Amino acid sequence: MPLDTGFIGRVYPATQPYVVSRAKIAEFADVVGDDSPAYRDVEAALALGYPDVIAPPTFATIVTLEAAYAVVHDPALGLDWTRVVHGDQRFVYDRPLRAGDEITVVVTVESIRSMAGNDMIVLRGDVATVQGEHAVTSYTLLVARSAADSV
Amino acid sequence: MSLRPVFTDLEVGQELPAHTFVVTRETLLRYAGASGDFNVIHWSQRHAVEVGLPDVIAHGNLTMALGARYLTQWAGDPGALREYGVRFTKPVVVPDTDAGTTVEITGKILELDGDSRVRIDLTVTSEGQKVLTQARAWVHLS
Numbered sequence: 001m002p003l004d005t006g007f008i009g010r011v012y013p014a015t016q017p018y019v020v021s022r023a024k025i026a027e028f029a030d031v032v033g034d035d036s037p038a039y040r041d042v043e044a045a046l047a048l049g050y051p052d053v054i055a056p057p058t059f060a061t062i063v064t065l066e067a068a069y070a071v072v073h074d075p076a077l078g079l080d081w082t083r084v085v086h087g088d089q090r091f092v093y094d095r096p097l098r099a100g101d102e103i104t105v106v107v108t109v110e111s112i113r114s115m116a117g118n119d120m121i122v123l124r125g126d127v128a129t130v131q132g133e134h135a136v137t138s139y140t141l142l143v144a145r146s147a148a149d150s151v
Numbered sequence: 152m153s154l155r156p157v158f159t160d161l162e163v164g165q166e167l168p169a170h171t172f173v174v175t176r177e178t179l180l181r182y183a184g185a186s187g188d189f190n191v192i193h194w195s196q197r198h199a200v201e202v203g204l205p206d207v208i209a210h211g212n213l214t215m216a217l218g219a220r221y222l223t224q225w226a227g228d229p230g231a232l233r234e235y236g237v238r239f240t241k242p243v244v245v246p247d248t249d250a251g252t253t254v255e256i257t258g259k260i261l262e263l264d265g266d267s268r269v270r271i272d273l274t275v276t277s278e279g280q281k282v283l284t285q286a287r288a289w290v291h292l293s
Contacts, residue, residue, distance in 0.1 A: 013237045024185070027181075027184070027185045028185045028186070030181070031178060031181045031182045031185050031213070031216070032172070032213075032216050032217055033172070034223075034224075034229075035219075036223070036224075038229045038230070039229060041159075041202075048229075048230065048280045050230065054229060054230055054277065056216065056219060056220070056223075056229065057213055057216075057219040057223065057229075057232045057235060058212060058216040058219050058235075060211045061186055061188075061216075062185075062186055062187055065188060065212070066187065066189075072184075085239075086212075086239055087238065087239060088236065088237065088238045088272070088285070089211070089212065089215060089236065089239070090215075090234070090235065090236025091232075091235050091236070091238055092233070092234045093232055093233055093234065093235075095230070096229070096230040096281075104221050123284065137210075139229045139236070147195075
């Protein structure tokens with residue numbers, strides 16, 4: 001059953017605030033072996049013009065993916081989440097996230113379409129500080145594969 | 152700090168140096184913890200095989216993060232990305248061995264704009280297969 005295109009444009013309530021910490025930034029940078037001092041050393045970050053250590057570019061997935069999955073599990077939307085795969089991901093940056101940022105995500109259903117029995121939904125996640133400063137926008141394409149498809 | 156590229160020295164079509172990243176089961180475990188994505192197909196071979204995968208696969212967002220690291224390292228500025236997007240085309244299969252697998256990344260300059268911004272197309276492969284496609288970024292060189 002195709003998804004209800006009436007959901008296009010629906011805006012979900014902001015997620016609970018998430019505080020970006022220096023420790024979590026360092027942990028994230030360590031996984032990809034990124035030793036850039038701007039992720040660990042406040043002085044180095046200041047020298048680059050940032051007020052505190054900054055987060056690697058895809059750090060926002062910590063909050064955007066969870067926010068997207070909350071929408072996927074919205075029973076009103078009726079997406080079969082057991083068949084959902086992450087198709088595309090794109091970030092558009094106003095500024096890097098940084099330690100001390102208290103951020104929330106507001107998810108908007110950007111588009112819904114069906115092709116060959118697959119449902120495709122694009123969720124936009126606007127990541128901003130609780131003070132209202134916008135940092136990054138995430139665009140997540142989720143594909144719910146047709147029940148006829150072998151996984 | 153690495154030597155930063157100078158915008159006026161760059162040309163459309165220019166290839167950026169290749170970089171190889173090693174991805175092991177430990178990398179996946181650490182990424183799960185760092186990102187909060189504990190999907191079983193990224194750590195349990197039994198579950199991965201049950202859903203038709205050949206073995207445990209890497210988080211798509213981990214592969215995307217490697218691409219981001221490649222770009223910011225080239226730019227010499229961890230805050231240089233203005234836009235970055237990828238399509239997850241094929242999984243990166245990670246065997247339970249000490250060597251794990253590798254992800255190879257190269258880049259090519261597609262466009263230069265008047266605001267010191269560089270459009271870069273990434274080629275991201277593992278075991279000879281393109282794992283990300285439409286991997287593109289706008290990088291701002293300060």
